Amino acid sequence: MSLYCGIACRRKSFWCYRLLSTYVTKTRYLFELKEDDDACKKAQKTGAFYLFHSLAPLLQKSEHQYLAPQHSLLELEKLLGKFGQDTQRIEDSVLIGCSAQREAWFALDLGLNSSSPINASLQKREMETELKGSFIELSKALLQLNVKDASLLSTAQALLRWHDAHQFCSRSGQPTKKNMAGSKRVCPSNKIIYYPQVTPVVITLVSDGTQCLLARQSSFPKGMYSALAGFCDIGESLEEAVRREVAEEVGLEVERLQYSASQHWPFPNSSLMIACHATVKPGQTEIQVNLRELEAAAWFSHDEVAKALRRNGPYTQQLNGTFPFWLPPKLAIAHQLIKEWVEKPICSALPA
Ligand SMILES: NC(=O)C1=CN([C@@H]2O[C@H](COP(=O)(O)OP(=O)(O)OC[C@H]3O[C@@H](n4cnc5c(N)ncnc54)[C@H](O)[C@@H]3O)[C@@H](O)[C@H]2O)C=CC1
Ligand SMILES: [Mg+2]
Structure with a gap:
């Protein structure tokens, strides 16, 4: 040495x-x-x-x-x-x-x-x-x-x-x-x-240029929305896993992809979260939520997301019975991905 x-x-x-x-x-x-x-x-x-x-x-x-x-x-x-x-x-x-x-x-x-x-x-x-x-x-x-x-x-x-x-x-x-x-x-x-196993998982923030797509599973804390995530299938490249997950979960076809960062995530076992930004063509934004995977998904404006980033969840139920919209904590790579998009909406940074 x-x-x-x-x-x-x-x-x-x-x-x-x-x-x-x-x-x-x-x-x-x-x-x-x-x-x-x-x-x-x-x-x-x-x-x-x-x-x-x-x-x-x-x-x-x-x-x-x-x-x-x-x-x-x-x-x-x-x-x-x-x-x-x-x-x-x-x-x-x-x-x-x-x-x-x-x-x-x-x-x-x-x-x-x-x-x-x-x-x-x-x-x-x-x-x-x-x-x-x-x-x-x-x-x-x-x-x-x-x-x-x-x-x-x-x-x-x-x-x-x-x-x-x-x-x-x-x-x-x-x-x-x-x-x-x-x-x-x-x-x-x-x-x-x-050897110890690590499972690759893709996590993708989809944008149409002005809004970004966030989703929630029924197991998430009430009101919390995150980027789309999914386990890679055997034989898939990272790009193929992103395209498939987005198509499976919300019925959209992504056209451009940009790698952001990765993170070890201990839940449920040991995953390597690989975070990407992706875009869909403006006008091709109509989502069809796969209810076997997700409870809900929706497009959010830059302002809505920026405001949610400044708040700290989780929240208690409001008088009308709903829970305010909030985002994953700083420690989660989903938070970093969303923050990156708010600071510099990614579609303009992606190559044509
Ligand atoms: N660190 C972060 O910021 C975030 C991390 N995550 C993590 O990403 C992971 C994947 O997200 P999901 O939407 O749940 O994945 P998913 O969309 O692939 O759906 C989960 C389903 O995929 C199947 N599956 C296929 N391969 C699997 C494997 N190797 N292990 C377990 N299930 C497998 C199972 O049927 C399971 O119910 C979650 O475990 C979650 O903890 C999710 C969002 C944010
Ligand atoms: Mg998923």
Whole structure:
């Protein structure tokens, strides 16, 4: 690793060296920990652990925010000892990142794989008292976490969930074995390697030049509208997935497409949200909502959307029984996509 940094130092300008060295060093270190079980085990000794119980992260309330506390290996061993659990359990932990100073970060679920669910839930309450925090569902806590913790805990939950659901080889039926970092599982009988799965999802903001199209599913909080989203089918390109989803959900044919950004999204499992802007020809805007997928869809003016962006939902019911129109929170890529459109209605930026 130091050799690599040395080469970078000689070849690159000082500015490049400073930018690259921390990032490259971190990346190479994490790569080493994923490949080398002994190095990973050693990193646990000086590392920090984030704790979960049945996929809910341990959090501590601090004013209007949640904080995710870290625990050392020693603290963790003491905790497991106190609750009569084997310290071997630490080997179930997964690597989720590291600091600039190469302190490795791990996540461990204390509730999964418990021999008795009753015992596990009893221990949960006692552990919360001992750890001076609560295990809170990630979907309920996400909006009150800082960006770093939200991203780390989302990654951790996705990885812990994947390991929990892939305990057995789908070919041999034998138990699979995780490597120390948790970056893969191997079937000891036929050597098949399983890697954590990420599901690609397209999310598209359709515009006709002056308005944008937003939709809601019945499972959304009341009054909230978002961009059109859908899972990619096997064999599809990103462009094909966008065209199909828009046609399926609202009966429109998009003609131009522009990639915006992407985001890891932990719900319902682990999705890679790929966000795009798309246009339809002015005049070809009549929508036919697919009611098996959506509760409603409608065109919204620039003004309506700009106003909704400035407000913070969710809202309570109004006197007439309806809920005001509001948009996904800042953390969701849908919000960023809508904000981009409000700041610079995209159709004019797209190539003809
Ligand atoms: N981060 C963000 O800003 C946003 C994220 N999303 C996420 O996008 C995801 C996809 O959006 P939907 O409109 O629900 O998708 P969708 O339009 O593809 O409809 C969901 C249906 O697709 C089928 N499906 C096909 N492949 C699937 C797979 N791999 N996993 C699960 N279901 C599959 C199922 O029948 C499911 O009921 C949602 O899970 C949601 O969490 C949605 C909007 C905003
Ligand atoms: Mg959809």
